[in-house]
Amino acid sequence: MVDVSRFLNSPAITPTIDEIRAALNGEAPTKIYNPDQKIAPHAYRHDYRAAAVLIPIYHCPIDNQLQVLLTQRSLNMRNHPGQIAFPGGKHDAEDASIQYTALRETLEEVGLAPDCFELLGDLGEYCSISGFCIKPVVAEMTRMSELSLSEEEVEQVHWVPLNHLLDPSNFSYVEREIGNLKRGYFEISYHGLRIWGVTAGIIFGLYQAIENHSHD
Template identity: 35%
Template sequence: MQSPEDLKNALLRAVDRVGQGTSDFDLNPEVVLPKGRVLKQAGVLMAVTHDAQVILTKRSAHLKNHPGQIAFPGGRMDDTDTDLVQTALREAQEEIGLDPTCVDVLGPLPSHETVTSYTATPIVALIPSGLTFTPEPGEVAEVFTVPLSHVTTIANFAVQGRRWRGQRRQYYTVPYGPHYIWGATARMLRSLAEVWDD
């Protein structure tokens, strides 16, 4: 297993390598997006523990957007946030009780446009291993971890599809155990996997 310092350096190299932004429509070039659409800014925390586990959440089943889906802690940028790093840290504290003072922010990955008209920017960070998380029950049903090695292995990703607004929509998946990781979360993880060299 890598030392925390080696892991940090590998993550920093990946952050430096990642190229252009991604979209929920990457695999669906035939989709015509409405002109003049306004995208809301969001920040999500791609937190990796010192023992190389990625923190993910299962969203509450009653949420309006993406109910029951797997997601990074994060959400919409508030007017009081100075930047998207603060957004991601604030949301992670609200959603899973992560103390922002123990987060080592390494940098952003390119933003990802979602079908719900958000531009989500993943903020890559290192956190200590063994932390206890407290899910906010109104938003988060579960907090769990996935090995970084699983989500940085391209062979673990697949393309699947379903009907969405009358059209066939394709998307990336990277399942792990009982967790079906797909859509925006899987696409952002794949961006990391595409440049990972550990």
């Protein structure tokens, strides 16, 4: 169990790529804590489908900062239109691995080929109310390539400093009624972007993995 209030008052962390790699190469990761499951457990299925997202991290030489690539889903999509997300999608039976799923979906959505990335490791699964157990795959973007966005899936992309995302003071925890169901989720704001729900929850999981490793 995670003390949400304690997390929100935790210090910011500013890891290097090597520190992220070290944090993700330890013991098998546990599932990311989702406070919504505690509030509305009856709304979560037990027959989950597998999915994966890629967390692409790029060391920008211009400002010497680690930046994270996020997508804004197409406004025409049936599910979660316009929301901020990581590139990713459901695991297909023909996919060689869950890591392959994350890389394949990234190529399809934003045009970045697998050879642009060096995999750093995985986080624990994040189980969503929509019935997916999502495996976040963390990767360093070692080669910048021109983006080619899928018009059907991606409205635009955003680069957000990793340090901003790993600062709990930039998080808020929200509880509200959605469709007559009480829900609870994390939310992060960045220059007008609203990063919330699954995406913010996965970022919370990344913070937890790095912070826990620093105390080992």
